[in-house]
Amino acid sequence: MTDGKRSWAGGRLTGLLDLEVPIVQGPFGGGLSSVALASAVSEGGGLGSYGAHLLTPDGIGGLVGELRKATARPFAVNLWVPHPDEAAVPPDRDRMARYTALLRPWFEELGLPMDQLEEPPPAPHFAEQIDALLAAGPPVISFVMGVPEARVLDEARRRGIRTVGTATTVDEALAIEAAGMDAVVASGSDAGGHRGSFLRPVNESLVGTFSLVPQVARAVSIPVIAAGGIADGRGVAAALTLGADGVQIGTGFLATDESGASALHRAALHGPDARTTVLTRAFSGRLARAIPNRFTREALAYEDRLAPYPLQYALTRPLRTAAAARGLADYVNLWSGQAAALTRPLSARAYLGELIADTGSALRRPAPGDV
Template sequence: MNSRRLEELLGIEHPIVQGPFGGGLSSVALAAAVAEAGGFGSYGAHIMDPERIAELVADLKAATVRPFAVNLWIPQPGERDVPGDLARHVARLQPYYDEFGVSAPGADEILGQDFGVQAEALLAAEPPAMSFVMGVPPEWVVAEARRRGIVTIGTATTVEEAVAIEAAGLDAVVASGSDAGGHRGAFLRPVTESLVGTFALVPQVADAVSIPVIAAGGIADGRGVAAALTLGADGVQIGTGFLATAESGASAAHKAALHGPEAHITVLTRLFSGRHARAIPNRFVREMAAFEDEVPPYPVQNALMLPIRRAGRPDYVNLWSGQAAALTRPRSAKDYVEALVAETEKALGGRA
């Protein structure tokens, strides 16, 4: 029997969070549709500059009066340094640039956004909630969010990361199992030492912290939601399932791949961004497999891949996906939330 403390914290009806999608795959329509259906919508803003972040929060507030979260990535040490051997990394991708008739980005185009400036803009825009991945936000961000009444949500891939997030004063924690789609958010140990599956992670995190726990990774239907609640989670965060809905920003080819013959095959790869992320393997992943350990770290590899991504060829773009992709199907976000609620009640057999 779960309490309704997550619903109360977030001001929602159902303990179902639509996970944020960075890299342009979130949409205002998706976050708003989930919020309007009684779930919790999110928007991944890590590539946005401060002006875009302010506009985004205004757009979300115009689209729904219900609560939602905007998500940022915590920067890693050295992330804003241009590598000395950039030319070598460009040369590795040159055959692809040539094939698609595009140019490599210049050294001045490869750095990501400045987190401090993004966080200031987001705090000033006062979204109902801010969520974070890849680390613990600095103290000033947590304090200012609290002062402004903004709920804060961290993301943990291990028990020790969940404990660190609670100790930093965040209001809730996403326990993100290695089944999940998109980037791994490990920040205390290397990703390869932080690959705990959702089923093992959730009950251990629930035992270790007293803030609400949101289970993420491999949950795509009501059976998964019921299992997560049974394991001690207060709610779930679903990514891939919502990526498959009509309102998501994923391309038609990406959505088709989520239901395609290879949807049950996913790999963790650094090849698209320089940071481990789970994707459906395609031709690019297979051709470049030998360079998994050699590509430069995020955000450099991510920037080097942008011209190739913009060419939009499914064989060469990142088809991010979690391990439960084959359980998803195309439909509206509203229909999906309603189905999740009905299936969960059925799976719990009146225990909800």
């Protein structure tokens, strides 16, 4: 281990997950993850991750095989725990008509046929996904949106798979620890993408990262991974100083060359518009943090009438796909955390290297007034 890493990289998280540095790449769903990104982070000594919540069970097995071929180091595969109120129950015809009518103006503006708004196919079933993932046996399984049932965690332990839960409040972190998971991500409201609150409504669970981390670190005994609004070494150093055992970085890695984000999305993350983000239901039916654009602004007036997740996400897919193909950022879900303005175009390995070096520098830097 180099001098730059020696003072801070060792600890409970690196020991638990067999890492060289306590840096986790945030998992992205919806095609934004990539094997190239996850493997680059793992090969660099961190924990690469892949968001698999939209994959079929067969696809999950194949994914784990691809990751094993790409890296001999530990990696994580992430799944969403379904909310009880988001059960895949098809809406009746009248409700479906109301949901599609709200989207009609944007479809017509892009010249998209309305028959693309017919009821989408059902999403993959979580129980089948997790069984396939357990059978594939990745080194680490991470979860967002809730706590999986006991039989899942029991089987993971039996197979030697480490498990990581995601909390947006102290109570959620306590629930994750009580369930027997190995580590918890303390995900502050600064984070990009979907909010993962599961014990209380999202608007009662918007705790900033640097308020959440020390509270979670005091409340639980398992390793704590800080997430949300961390994009450079100063943020890593601050999280460690506040009691975190490591950090999870999403937007910073989403902005790298290897991510599955489109060139349009990466350009937005590196541009001045990324200084502002918004929580919106417009694209998926579930609150998520993104760079605001025309669609999020115009849909704001209808947010309480939009289809629920995952139906809204499926209904807007043709709109998002067509807009991305035409380079129209005003209709694309530009997921972003609140520190995107600190990113710049880099490869994942170069970015990870900068994080490691800058964290060491920040931790060695004397505080103002020190002599």
